[in-house]
Amino acid sequence: MSIGRMIFSLLWALLVVPPAIGQAADASGEMAGTGYFRDQDTVPGSLRFYSQLPGGEGKLWGMGPGKPKIRRSSFKQDAHEGVANFGPEVRCKKCHIPQTKDLHYLRMGITCIQCHRSQPVAGVYHYYSPLNPIRRHAYVCAKCHEGATPSFASYMVHEPNPIASATRNSFPLLYYAVWIMLILAVGVFLFFLPYTALWWIREFFAKLKGRSSHGR
Amino acid sequence: MADERTRLKRFTPVHRLWHLGLILNFMILSVTGIAWMFFETPWGRGLANLFGGYSNTLQIHRIAGLVLLAGLALHLIYLLTRIDWKDFPRSLLGPETLVFQLVDVKGFIGHLGWVFGINKLPRFDRWSWWEKFDYWAVWWGLMIVGITGLMLYDPVLTSDYMPGWMLNVALWVHRIEAVLAMGHIFTIHFTVEHWRPSSFPFNAAMFDGTMDLEEAKHEHPEWVARLDKEGRLGEALATPPPVPLRILYFVFGYSIITLGVFLLVFAIANAALLTLF
Numbered sequence: 001m002s003i004g005r006m007i008f009s010l011l012w013a014l015l016v017v018p019p020a021i022g023q024a025a026d027a028s029g030e031m032a033g034t035g036y037f038r039d040q041d042t043v044p045g046s047l048r049f050y051s052q053l054p055g056g057e058g059k060l061w062g063m064g065p066g067k068p069k070i071r072r073s074s075f076k077q078d079a080h081e082g083v084a085n086f087g088p089e090v091r092c093k094k095c096h097i098p099q100t101k102d103l104h105y106l107r108m109g110i111t112c113i114q115c116h117r118s119q120p121v122a123g124v125y126h127y128y129s130p131l132n133p134i135r136r137h138a139y140v141c142a143k144c145h146e147g148a149t150p151s152f153a154s155y156m157v158h159e160p161n162p163i164a165s166a167t168r169n170s171f172p173l174l175y176y177a178v179w180i181m182l183i184l185a186v187g188v189f190l191f192f193l194p195y196t197a198l199w200w201i202r203e204f205f206a207k208l209k210g211r212s213s214h215g216r
Numbered sequence: 217m218a219d220e221r222t223r224l225k226r227f228t229p230v231h232r233l234w235h236l237g238l239i240l241n242f243m244i245l246s247v248t249g250i251a252w253m254f255f256e257t258p259w260g261r262g263l264a265n266l267f268g269g270y271s272n273t274l275q276i277h278r279i280a281g282l283v284l285l286a287g288l289a290l291h292l293i294y295l296l297t298r299i300d301w302k303d304f305p306r307s308l309l310g311p312e313t314l315v316f317q318l319v320d321v322k323g324f325i326g327h328l329g330w331v332f333g334i335n336k337l338p339r340f341d342r343w344s345w346w347e348k349f350d351y352w353a354v355w356w357g358l359m360i361v362g363i364t365g366l367m368l369y370d371p372v373l374t375s376d377y378m379p380g381w382m383l384n385v386a387l388w389v390h391r392i393e394a395v396l397a398m399g400h401i402f403t404i405h406f407t408v409e410h411w412r413p414s415s416f417p418f419n420a421a422m423f424d425g426t427m428d429l430e431e432a433k434h435e436h437p438e439w440v441a442r443l444d445k446e447g448r449l450g451e452a453l454a455t456p457p458p459v460p461l462r463i464l465y466f467v468f469g470y471s472i473i474t475l476g477v478f479l480l481v482f483a484i485a486n487a488a489l490l491t492l493f
Contacts, residue, residue, distance in 0.1 A: 064381050101491045107255040107270070145372050152375035155383050161493035162388055177385050181360075181392040188396060192404045195331070202331050203413040 063173035065156055070125065077128070078120035088119050099158045115140050115157070221453035223426035224440070226342075234291060235422050238354070239472055241284045246398050248277035250479055253391065257489040259482055281365045288358050311341035311442065314352070320345040341438040346408060357397045364390035398483075402476040410473065423465040424457045 073079035080086040086095075092112040093100045104110040115131065116122075117140070122129035130139035137153035145152065160167045162178035227235075247263060251273050254260025267273040300307035308315050323345045326338030364386040367374045371383050409419050414431070421427040433440050443449040457465075 064379055101493060106491055107252070147372050149372070149375060149380075151378075152372050152380040155371070155375070155380035159384050159493070163493075171381070171384070173382075174385050174388065178388045178392065181389050181396075185392055185396040185399075189399060192400070195328075196404050196407050198331050200407060200412055202333070207413045 063176075065154070065171045066169060068125075069170075071123075074123040074125045075127075076123040077126050079123045079126075080121060102157050102159060104157060110144075114143075221455050222429050223424075223454045223456055224429050224432045224443075225425060225452050225454050226421055226427050226432075227425040229425065230294065232422060232425050234287065237287055238284075241280050241287065242397075242401070243472060243475055244280040245277060245284065245394075246476070246479055248273045248280070249394055250398075250483055252277065254483065254486055254490065256491060257486045259486050278365075278369055281362070281369070284358065285362050285366070288362065311343075311439070314343055314348050316345075316348055316352070320348060337434075339438045339441075340436050341442065342436060344436070350405065353397075353400065357393055360393040361390055361397065364393070398476075398479065402480040406473055406476065410469070418466050418469055420457075420462065420465040420469065423469065424461070426454045426457070429453065 073081070073083075083095075096112075099112070100106070104115070105112070113119075113121075117130045122131070124131045126132065130136070133150065133153065137148040137150045141148035141153050156171070160170055160174070162171075162174045163182070167175040248267060251260050251263035251267070252270065255264055255270055264270050264273040267276055307313075309317055311319075319341070323338050323340060326335060327345065329335040330337045367378075367383065367386040368390060371380070374380075374383065374386075409415060409422075410417065414434070419427075427435075429440070440449065443452050456462075
């Protein structure tokens, strides 16, 4: 090896290679991919805490939505395969009344197809379904919610009726939180409304009878 | 006549300013919140259109919520400066503070007895039990509605710190607490402060900062007696506010009351059109 080449190699190693090594070391991690769209992807080694869902973490002591309900069609590529009376022209809400009560549909007028994507509608857990939890955040929610993460996508769009007894098992925290708040609210009104009414009546009659009998 | 000192100082300018700010904020939050909650009904959509559609409505709601939380933080700082730290735990008690004490239990039972005509009206000091309740109800309400409101402020960011399904919970808790707060203010608070025969039609104490001395002798006799005994009654007296101010208080107060009742009535009338689950 000539001296010239040695110096060149040394310079090469000193000036060019180290950054390349650094990148290579990180690249392996990056290549694995986290699937997240936020800082975690763009800032390697970010220590920011985030919930990774689905995957078991962040279940908050099992108080969250439990195992999803799996239907006949949940794993089908065409959820409506073999469904009688189904046709692309039939409105979704003719058959799926419980799914028409979420705030996306009711308040924002977002159509079913904007989230369930294309005909034929895939079962939610079909491997290639856009709503499959492994890609739901990216394929569906992120269309409108910039930076949606899997944790975000664990929000239940078609939320169960929070006060129904079935919700105690399917989504305990929702059930208990809503019941506690309802009892608090109803309790306050049940106590204060009659109390205030009686109070008003009492003062009214005290006033009628004249101040002296007001009880002072 | 006008400079006769017939009124008793009750609220400082800071109290009145905060109450005014709370009113304005609460009403903005109520209108925008109800508009969003009732957005699927024509009435709710109409309300939201006043603010230029739902996204503006939500934006105003979010900003008003932040302002309210900032107000709460400032109030907390104010409280810390008001506490007599030298005599600390004991200074929290006594007739001048809003901390619930044994007298309030007695006051409550006595008042209940009076409502049913069993005993005489209890002799309240500066704060009656329901006035303390009103104060603390704002605290508890703001805590619940504030925490869930912050969670809903930016749902994507929130779900970095907790599972996204917490937003389902947060929205319901936020909603119920807000309905509780509005229902309480628009019925119970308005009745107790303004529509009771002894306050009807309008009680301006929180706007003007003073209350009628004769009225105070009936509603807060212990307070007046204590001030008298301590020789502070003279300095606590004030002249009635000038007539233009009184008119202003009345007009402002009744605009707010009308708005509250309007929201309440229409919310109840439209409740059947809401899809909750």
